[in-house]
Amino acid sequence: MLTRIFQSLREHSPLVHCITNYVTVNDCANMLLACGASPVMADDMREVEDIQSIASALVINIGTLNPMTVPAMFKAVKKANDMMHPVVFDPVGAGASNLRTETALQLLNESYFSVIRGNISEIKALALGSGDTQGVDANQSDKVTADNLEATIAFAKNFASRTDAVIAITGAIDIVADAHRAFCIYNGDAAMSRITGTGCQLSALIAAFLAANPEEDFLEVTLAAVCAMGLCGEIAKARLSEQDGNATYRHYIIDAMYHLQAETLEKGAKYEVR
Amino acid sequence: MLTRIFQSLREHSPLVHCITNYVTVNDCANMLLACGASPVMADDMREVEDIQSIASALVINIGTLNPMTVPAMFKAVKKANDMMHPVVFDPVGAGASNLRTETALQLLNESYFSVIRGNISEIKALALGSGDTQGVDANQSDKVTADNLEATIAFAKNFASRTDAVIAITGAIDIVADAHRAFCIYNGDAAMSRITGTGCQLSALIAAFLAANPEEDFLEVTLAAVCAMGLCGEIAKARLSEQDGNATYRHYIIDAMYHLQAETLEKGAKYEVR
Amino acid sequence: MLTRIFQSLREHSPLVHCITNYVTVNDCANMLLACGASPVMADDMREVEDIQSIASALVINIGTLNPMTVPAMFKAVKKANDMMHPVVFDPVGAGASNLRTETALQLLNESYFSVIRGNISEIKALALGSGDTQGVDANQSDKVTADNLEATIAFAKNFASRTDAVIAITGAIDIVADAHRAFCIYNGDAAMSRITGTGCQLSALIAAFLAANPEEDFLEVTLAAVCAMGLCGEIAKARLSEQDGNATYRHYIIDAMYHLQAETLEKGAKYEVR
Numbered sequence: 024m025l026t027r028i029f030q031s032l033r034e035h036s037p038l039v040h041c042i043t044n045y046v047t048v049n050d051c052a053n054m055l056l057a058c059g060a061s062p063v064m065a066d067d068m069r070e071v072e073d074i075q076s077i078a079s080a081l082v083i084n085i086g087t088l089n090p091m092t093v094p095a096m097f098k099a100v101k102k103a104n105d106m107m108h109p110v111v112f113d114p115v116g117a118g119a120s121n122l123r124t125e126t127a128l129q130l131l132n133e134s135y136f137s138v139i140r141g142n143i144s145e146i147k148a149l150a151l152g153s154g155d156t157q158g159v160d161a162n163q164s165d166k167v168t169a170d171n172l173e174a175t176i177a178f179a180k181n182f183a184s185r186t187d188a189v190i191a192i193t194g195a196i197d198i199v200a201d202a203h204r205a206f207c208i209y210n211g212d213a214a215m216s217r218i219t220g221t222g223c224q225l226s227a228l229i230a231a232f233l234a235a236n237p238e239e240d241f242l243e244v245t246l247a248a249v250c251a252m253g254l255c256g257e258i259a260k261a262r263l264s265e266q267d268g269n270a271t272y273r274h275y276i277i278d279a280m281y282h283l284q285a286e287t288l289e290k291g292a293k294y295e296v297r
Numbered sequence: 298m299l300t301r302i303f304q305s306l307r308e309h310s311p312l313v314h315c316i317t318n319y320v321t322v323n324d325c326a327n328m329l330l331a332c333g334a335s336p337v338m339a340d341d342m343r344e345v346e347d348i349q350s351i352a353s354a355l356v357i358n359i360g361t362l363n364p365m366t367v368p369a370m371f372k373a374v375k376k377a378n379d380m381m382h383p384v385v386f387d388p389v390g391a392g393a394s395n396l397r398t399e400t401a402l403q404l405l406n407e408s409y410f411s412v413i414r415g416n417i418s419e420i421k422a423l424a425l426g427s428g429d430t431q432g433v434d435a436n437q438s439d440k441v442t443a444d445n446l447e448a449t450i451a452f453a454k455n456f457a458s459r460t461d462a463v464i465a466i467t468g469a470i471d472i473v474a475d476a477h478r479a480f481c482i483y484n485g486d487a488a489m490s491r492i493t494g495t496g497c498q499l500s501a502l503i504a505a506f507l508a509a510n511p512e513e514d515f516l517e518v519t520l521a522a523v524c525a526m527g528l529c530g531e532i533a534k535a536r537l538s539e540q541d542g543n544a545t546y547r548h549y550i551i552d553a554m555y556h557l558q559a560e561t562l563e564k565g566a567k568y569e570v571r
Numbered sequence: 572m573l574t575r576i577f578q579s580l581r582e583h584s585p586l587v588h589c590i591t592n593y594v595t596v597n598d599c600a601n602m603l604l605a606c607g608a609s610p611v612m613a614d615d616m617r618e619v620e621d622i623q624s625i626a627s628a629l630v631i632n633i634g635t636l637n638p639m640t641v642p643a644m645f646k647a648v649k650k651a652n653d654m655m656h657p658v659v660f661d662p663v664g665a666g667a668s669n670l671r672t673e674t675a676l677q678l679l680n681e682s683y684f685s686v687i688r689g690n691i692s693e694i695k696a697l698a699l700g701s702g703d704t705q706g707v708d709a710n711q712s713d714k715v716t717a718d719n720l721e722a723t724i725a726f727a728k729n730f731a732s733r734t735d736a737v738i739a740i741t742g743a744i745d746i747v748a749d750a751h752r753a754f755c756i757y758n759g760d761a762a763m764s765r766i767t768g769t770g771c772q773l774s775a776l777i778a779a780f781l782a783a784n785p786e787e788d789f790l791e792v793t794l795a796a797v798c799a800m801g802l803c804g805e806i807a808k809a810r811l812s813e814q815d816g817n818a819t820y821r822h823y824i825i826d827a828m829y830h831l832q833a834e835t836l837e838k839g840a841k842y843e844v845r
Contacts, residue, residue, distance in 0.1 A: 053492065063390070065390075074393060
């Protein structure tokens, strides 16, 4: 399954339209190129519909909002929904400010998202309508552990059912769920959280995977993307010398995606169905 | 010729004012520093004239537009034109949205550009007034090949004549033309297209080359910059290990520019006059 | 002293809110993560108070201004001042345009800054109310040398006294001063000025150091951050191969911060009291 999904991505080179934050936008673009997709970043109200109409997927990432991009996000999602394009929503920092929480909730209310990906605090903020996200990082008390895994899976399935989206909660253990089924993913490395934007890159990556696999089950497609990102984190980690830190690690993850083969993904993916 | 042009750049350290997209702006800044120039990014209406007045060249890159930067671009170009500073225009994504095409055409109409650099689809969109650019990448059907090279050169010369600018069409084969003469450049590597922003960096680089060589023939100065960028792509490629991908490649290209010597450029440049 | 300050940073992982330019924002985020802090970038008027209220420090960097972020800066500083959070001010390009100089002066007038960090031309522009900063780089004629060191120290102490802030003037020799005491710091490497954003990263770093050390003397905390940045520049320099240039150097500096130990900082710091 992962092989087929990943090969389709490499073959189709989908154009992915991102409305994303200015902190990690360059990494998102290079990650999209690394996986075989083509990025286009456009957030001006006057062009988001044109751009979305030539693209195959949309990413909405609220990592840095401003009064100009917020209405552009609504317009772009509407266009993508009208065209039946997959849309990935990354509610960066939802729960950390009213603006982010409210914007995220309103987007959720007015739009259809194929996948919603965030850390546990962000997803809780969306589900509960408020939160205490620690900036753009999950709150320590929210962290997914062996102890609360069962409950978190149930929460993810429930939120998937309410939103009709695949829910991807990423952290030490990643959870990908729809209303009926969940995957727990054990790929990745803790040091990835010391790099800015690995979450943003994953959201962009999911959009590329979806765009190239419109006929597949989006739960499985999201699983493939999450495994691929985590696996690249592992491959990159193995290359690091003693002096390499988070900057070099960042590039090696993108490099790993550039060279990733379908069979490596199939063999290296560590997940279980729940 | 290339030696003289390149040494002048290293000696003069020109200040280059960029109004550019937020995706690749950091790479443009580091590439400018690598070549010996000094970057200043400023796109607020209220300061673009001040900043342009202390700079030696201007780059206008429409990779990400917004309602605030578009008028700032017009104001900055006007100031640069008044001061007889060289201006490089990079119509990123012209042909992919009405906003980009219209903005580019209006800029072209009201301003004088020293050099216009883009991929073949972007330049065609400017010349024809509309297009079907695939996001920020050239459309496959537009690609410059041995078969259509002659016609593309004629097109570039014609557009150069109409705009009174040097036209640089970059791709597998790069074409640099004024109304009377064209160069075909064979430096570079296909993998450069898998890095976001190599085109943006080249546009910034051309501006630095022009700023340091105001008395030279701008066709030859542009040729020097295009050869230098392609050659750095080759030098960087030769350093890549089996595991290095587009992220590491990106940095090695900037590193190569940092160390490039005039004689290396002179020897390594692969071009012909047409 | 440096050991204690640095260990406190590693232990506390403070959340640092940055309103900064879009050129080097990604480097600032990764540098904050490298030192053990957590970055949050937010510049929308409607959320800067919320974000500042959960953060432990604020960075105001005017490297790229626009009509939306300027009022957000004033609002964020006011909130930080009300909450007694440390605020670092980086007046990038003050003296290069009226907008930058005026915005910086107005911020200075209406707010309390814990630390003001800039190159000599920027700090002079603030102190004199006008300047001729060469873009974002210091003017050659302003450079701090052995000849004008004494006078520059006196100037820094005087400006510290007027503003009640610690003044950090960075360049070949770094000067950190309050009204009564100054440190001259001899760490770092000239090649750091060929990387965009080392100054911005240092400003973010100072904010992280302050946030983790609210009870310490901010002059000494700033000294620790400036020494740490310079030392990482030296450690990274030693790793560079003959082909590595400013791009690789940039990442190695962040990598060096990721691995920096308190004892290495204590031993490697090169400074004198003046």
